[in-house]
Amino acid sequence: MNWLRSCRLLSRGFVLACVLGVQAWVPAIAQENSVSAWLTRLHEASKHRTYTGTFVVSAGTQMASAKIWHVCEGEQQLERIEPLSGTPRTTFRRNSEVLTLFPTAKVGIAETREATSLFPGLLKSKGADLDEFYSLKTMASERLAGVDADVVHIQAKDGLRYGYRVWSEKKSGLVIQLQTLDVDGKTLEQSAFSELNMDAQVSSAKLNQLMGQTEGYRIERRTTEKTSAAAQGWAMNGGVPGFKPGGCYIRPVALLAGASGKTDTSMQWMFSDGLATVSLFVERFDPSRHIQVGAADLGGATRTQTRKLGNWWITAVGEVPAGTLAVFTQALERKK
Structure with a gap:
């Protein structure tokens, strides 16, 4: 950490x-x-x-x-x-x-x-x-x-x-x-x-x-797949004024955890008002990793907010107030 x-x-x-x-x-x-x-x-x-x-x-x-x-x-x-x-x-x-x-x-x-x-x-x-x-x-x-x-x-x-x-x-x-x-x-x-x-x-x-000098290194290539929230079965019911949806990707969970060797994936949906950004990460709920629901302070301006929704775990990350992240996590809905 x-x-x-x-x-x-x-x-x-x-x-x-x-x-x-x-x-x-x-x-x-x-x-x-x-x-x-x-x-x-x-x-x-x-x-x-x-x-x-x-x-x-x-x-x-x-x-x-x-x-x-x-x-x-x-x-x-x-x-x-x-x-x-x-x-x-x-x-x-x-x-x-x-x-x-x-x-x-x-x-x-x-x-x-x-x-x-x-x-x-x-x-x-x-x-x-x-x-x-x-x-x-x-x-x-x-x-x-x-x-x-x-x-x-x-x-x-x-x-x-x-x-x-x-x-x-x-x-x-x-x-x-x-x-x-x-x-x-x-x-x-x-x-x-x-x-x-x-x-x-x-x-x-x-x-x-x-x-280009990578001789002797094991290179791990972190790939992302471009998608849409709708294609993954998600939508926003409301949201935060000024924040517009941007890119949506499927990423290996290992990318977020800094680990390697895992095959789980997470959807990352990005939002921005042009200056501030928020990312919503959605992945399958894992009781061994997903323990505490609520807000967390990573230090400085970065905040996180987590929420469990059925079998899904939602994490909002951004350099915005905690209340802003709470609006994002509550507005995200499962459509299928």
Whole structure:
């Protein structure tokens, strides 16, 4: 579980990297005051940045750090992520191809992930009605990490989602720090680069070469099958305003548990309001694993909610308030 939490913290840190290196974007915020336009601009700008850096993500008493190498060449994005704490591992990504190598166990996990679930991951979908559920507010400038910074607050308009606060260096727009805020404005998670080189000479050829060095590793390929909730016999009776259904997949249960050798499957149905995401996992009830029904806090902004429905076990996971997850689990219905 500690390894899973560490992975989650590091993946959340990618949100900070998403908004790096954008030049002169703060004035546009004041002019438009549009969450959608601002996030789209940052998302597009991040596609064409090459850099190396070390970032630290903290959530409560938990902390994780990692070194990242990121390079863009045309439409191709490659990166290497190496955590500096927790289980030794190296993750490579080439567009949607993801390979995680565990040197101690000599095991590699290869899988494919949709772009919205990968780095950069702040903007989940471009067509979302973000301005209906979030507002953008410029705060007073602050001096942080030795530089003068502009502060932007993305505020949620209801209690069904979290807000965000972003610090960026005044002249360049370089993001220094990002916080995820609960409904009362309390900081749940914080991400910050402790070291960053925007002029790094990162070779895509070298990253491709390193990604291909798997000799001596047992590669386990985690496959997913695209499906629909209706085809699997599920539907939503209501739901959460703003959250629209996205991809639906059949995944091995081992993918969720971090184990191997199992053949059980789970349906994952994804929802997003364009900024926040929720995943509903549905699998056959197993009394040896499915014990406690209700809400759980994984630390930081991530919550889970479980429910037993007949012979099925439903788990909702997302960086949203617990009440939001409860609505999702109660709205899911079996149709066949």
